[in-house]
Amino acid sequence: MDKIYLDNAATTPLSEEVIDAMVGVMKVNFGNPSSTHTFGQEAKVLIENVRREAADYLHVSPAEIIFTSCGTESNNMIIKSCVNHLGVERIITSPIEHKCVAETVLDMKKRRGVEVVYLRPNKKGDIDLAKLEEVLKTSDKKTLVSLMHANNEIGNLLDLKKVAAICKENNALFHSDTVQSMAHLEMDFSEIPLDFASCSAHKFHGPKGSGFAFVRKSSGLKGIITGGPQERSLRAGTENVCGIVGLGKALELSLKNMEEYTSHIEEVKQYAIDRLSAEIGGVKFNGRSAELDKSLYTVLSVLLPFKDPMIGLKLDMKGIAISQGSACSSGATHPSMVMMTVLDEEEMEHTTPLRVSFSHLTTKAEIDRLVEALKEIAVTFSIEKTDVENR
Ligand code: PLP
Numbered sequence: 001m002d003k004i005y006l007d008n009a010a011t012t013p014l015s016e017e018v019i020d021a022m023v024g025v026m027k028v029n030f031g032n033p034s035s036t037h038t039f040g041q042e043a044k045v046l047i048e049n050v051r052r053e054a055a056d057y058l059h060v061s062p063a064e065i066i067f068t069s070c071g072t073e074s075n076n077m078i079i080k081s082c083v084n085h086l087g088v089e090r091i092i093t094s095p096i097e098h099k100c101v102a103e104t105v106l107d108m109k110k111r112r113g114v115e116v117v118y119l120r121p122n123k124k125g126d127i128d129l130a131k132l133e134e135v136l137k138t139s140d141k142k143t144l145v146s147l148m149h150a151n152n153e154i155g156n157l158l159d160l161k162k163v164a165a166i167c168k169e170n171n172a173l174f175h176s177d178t179v180q181s182m183a184h185l186e187m188d189f190s191e192i193p194l195d196f197a198s199c200s201a202h203k204f205h206g207p208k209g210s211g212f213a214f215v216r217k218s219s220g221l222k223g224i225i226t227g228g229p230q231e232r233s234l235r236a237g238t239e240n241v242c243g244i245v246g247l248g249k250a251l252e253l254s255l256k257n258m259e260e261y262t263s264h265i266e267e268v269k270q271y272a273i274d275r276l277s278a279e280i281g282g283v284k285f286n287g288r289s290a291e292l293d294k295s296l297y298t299v300l301s302v303l304l305p306f307k308d309p310m311i312g313l314k315l316d317m318k319g320i321a322i323s324q325g326s327a328c329s330s331g332a333t334h335p336s337m338v339m340m341t342v343l344d345e346e347e348m349e350h351t352t353p354l355r356v357s358f359s360h361l362t363t364k365a366e367i368d369r370l371v372e373a374l375k376e377i378a379v380t381f382s383i384e385k386t387d388v389e390n391r
Contacts, residue, residue: 004366006322009152009180009299009357014246015205021249022207025242033239034228043241050248054199057183057255058214059190066213066223066234067244071179071200072100074213077224077235078175078196079104082144083112085222088173089141090115094127096338097148101177105146115141125156125287125342129166136170143170148177149197150184153338153355154287155299157181164194173219179203179211180296183254184262195219201243205359206250210243261360266297268358272367276302279371280378286342286353298359303343304352304374306381311352318373323355 005013025046031039033047047067055062068074079101082088091105095118108114117135119127127147136143145167150157160176167174175196178187182197183204189197196219200211215221215234227236254261273290276283282305288294289301304311315322335343339353356370 001319004320004369006320006356006358006362006366006370008359008362009203009355010323011202011208012205012359013361014207015250015253017253018206018246018249022242022246025245029241029245033241034230043239046241047239047244050244050251053248053251054212057187057251058197059188060214061217063232064215064217066215066231067239067247068211068213068235069209069240069243070211071098071177071198071203074198074200074211075100075175075177075179076104077213078198078215078221079108079144079146080224081221082173082175082196083108083114084224086144086173086220087142088114088144090117090139090143091146092117092119092132092135092143092172093146094119094121094148096121096125096151096153096341097146098152098177098179101146101148102337115139119147121341123342123344125151125154125338127158129159129162132163133166133170136166136172143172144175145172146175146177148180150178150180150296150299151287151338152180152299153336153353154301154342155180155289155295155297156287157295160194161192164192168193178214180299183251184258184296184298186258189214189216196221199247201247201250204250204254207243207246210240210247212247257360262297264360265358265362266292268362268364268367269297269300271364272300272356272358272370275367275371276374279375280304284351286339298357300356300358302354302356303347304354304378305350306352306378307350308352308377308381311354311377314377315370315373318376320370320373322370324353 029043031043033044051062051065054065091114093105105116109116119131121127147158164174174194176194178197179200182199195216197214202208223234225236230236284303286301286303312324
């Protein structure tokens with residue numbers, strides 16, 4: 001039986017064109033981009049072409065794109081450098097950020113005494129922007145606001161333009177973890193006055209170990225990895241030329257096909273919502289994930305009406321790869337902060353969250369197989385329940 005991959009928010013398969021582009025670089029362009037001879041300069045040109053491509057996508061200057069190893073590194077660099085070099089004394093964030101933001105903020109609190117204010121989202125996972133404004137006005141401390149664009153578990157989208165405007169009005173820096181939305185949505189940072197954002201190539205069919213940070217030039221951010229002058233001294237170390245070229249090719253394909261991919265994935269997502277609602281009695285969807293205009297089209301967070309901590313394993317045995325939440329915490333036995341936010345105690349006791357995440361390669365036939373598999377698993381629960389009731 002063919003295996004089905006429905007965990008695209010964790011990572012995506014590499015496109016053939018991306019592999020070809022990377023193999024080409026590995027075979028030919030081995031030069032160190034810092035070298036002044038032609039081997040080095042050819043490698044440098046490859047990097048600069050991708051930098052320009054990423055900058056054009058975001059409507060920013062190429063100098064504002066800093067290549068890194070991943071989303072985690074980009075977010076670490078931004079948050080830590082804001083504290084270390086820009087004098088940030090207070091961070092306003094939410095409890096539903098990705099671990100690489102949440103743990104970095106906590107680290108800054110523990111080691112640098114930074115004050116941390118959490119904006120508690122409502123049961124739909126929405127951040128209260130009036131509350132953000134209110135909190136911003138309570139202190140004169142230099143503040144960084146760090147709020148993600150698209151939540152990796154429930155797909156909720158933040159209005160970047162509104163938040164950036166609020167931050168500007170109140171003299172605060174604004175960082176958004178855009179790892180899930182980059183290359184999936186149009187982004188125009190000439191219209192959105194945010195200061196920092198992050199990108200990771202493996203979320204859009206590029207390679208793992210390649211990403212970038214968007215750093216607004218006027219922010220004055222400095223790097224945390226010191227050494228050579230690479231990446232405007234913001235990120236020392238010989239560049240991952242092959243990974244950067246892979247990111248560039250993946251970005252190019254995503255942008256070229258964005259309309260087609262978006263409409264296909266939206267159709268598949270709506271199909272999944274309809275089929276699951278029709279076939280699994282009592283199923284619900286978490287956060288805003290079933291509202292196509294308020295969530296990222298690649299993510300659907302399902303709440304199954306029975307408790308099954310083994311669901312991931314059972315689906316895997318049926319050839320379906322899926323996760324219950326973020327890949328970083330999928331081995332965890334306790335519910336994620338996101339689920340603790342959007343579910344009440346009763347729901348946590350009797351239900352099972354499941355994150356279905358799509359790509360342009362996902363088909364309706366695959367959704368049919370998921371629905372059939374879930375129906376088979378659900379049936380065992382009603383039988384077990386009847387057994388118990390008859391005892
Ligand atoms: N931020 C979000 C929202 C993510 O979903 C992820 C990855 O799952 C990351 C950051 C981390 O990105 P990377 O895997 O490139 O370190």
